[in-house]
Amino acid sequence: MQAMIAVCGSDSDDRRLNHDIMKKAEEVGREIARKGAVLLSGGRGGIMEASCKGAKEEGGTTIGILPYSKEEANPYVDFSIATGLGNLRNFVIVNAADAIIAICGRSGTMSEISFAMILEKPVVFLKGSDGVVDKLIEAGIAKEKNCYVATSPREAVEMAFHAIKSHQTS
Numbered sequence: 001m002q003a004m005i006a007v008c009g010s011d012s013d014d015r016r017l018n019h020d021i022m023k024k025a026e027e028v029g030r031e032i033a034r035k036g037a038v039l040l041s042g043g044r045g046g047i048m049e050a051s052c053k054g055a056k057e058e059g060g061t062t063i064g065i066l067p068y069s070k071e072e073a074n075p076y077v078d079f080s081i082a083t084g085l086g087n088l089r090n091f092v093i094v095n096a097a098d099a100i101i102a103i104c105g106r107s108g109t110m111s112e113i114s115f116a117m118i119l120e121k122p123v124v125f126l127k128g129s130d131g132v133v134d135k136l137i138e139a140g141i142a143k144e145k146n147c148y149v150a151t152s153p154r155e156a157v158e159m160a161f162h163a164i165k166s167h168q169t170s
Contacts, residue, residue: 003037004063005160006097008090008112009047009131010104016130017046017104024129025103026054027153033060035161040065040097042089043073043080047103052076065093091115098167099124099160101150104131117144122163124148124156 007028010017029051032039039055041048043064052062056076064077067089073080083089087108094100094115099122102113110132116123125133125142127149136142142149148163150156 002061003035003098003161003164004040004096005032005037005157005164006040006093006100006112007032007047007051008041008093008100008102008105008109009051009129009133010106010109011042011047012045012049014046014104014106014131021047021104021129022050024126024153025050026057028101028103028126028156029054029056029060029062030058031154031157033058035157037161038063040093041077042066042093042108043077045074047105049074049076051103065089065096087111094119094121097121098164101126101156101160102133103129105133106131109133110136113141117146120146120167122146122148122160122167124150124159124163126153126156127151 025047033055063079070080101124148159
């Protein structure tokens with residue numbers, strides 16, 4: 001069965017998003033596709049769209065778990081699932097994923113990280129991507145069980161795969 005990796009991060013209205021952060025998200029998506037995993041996200045803009053774009057450029061498969069309707073999906077989502085749950089969809093995203101990679105983010109990303117920790121799913125924080133991700137790293141949250149800190153998109157995906165393997169054998 002293919003691994004399913006969720007990419008969690010800021011929507012397009014986050015003013016902190018810049019070219020560098022978006023390129024990191026695209027590269028995470030590319031790496032996920034290169035390794036043969038399915039990319040799962042909230043399906044909207046910002047980090048979600050950039051990571052889906054990267055995955056599609058490498059021929060990968062993307063799934064968007066949307067807050068309300070399929071019309072919200074970014075153009076790089078292959079399968080859109082409209083939940084009608086608003087931000088409560090974050091639990092669905094994390095529960096379906098084998099691991100999550102967090103990039104930048106605000107309160108929605110923080111809820112996904114929290115759900116992942118509660119469910120004991122591996123969480124990879126992409127250091128230097130700003131937002132709640134860097135704040136949680138600085139606060140020491142990334143030292144918790146099943147949490148990892150990566151300094152590059154490639155390292156983030158490698159850590160996610162390693163954590164999935166370790167998680168399955170424990």
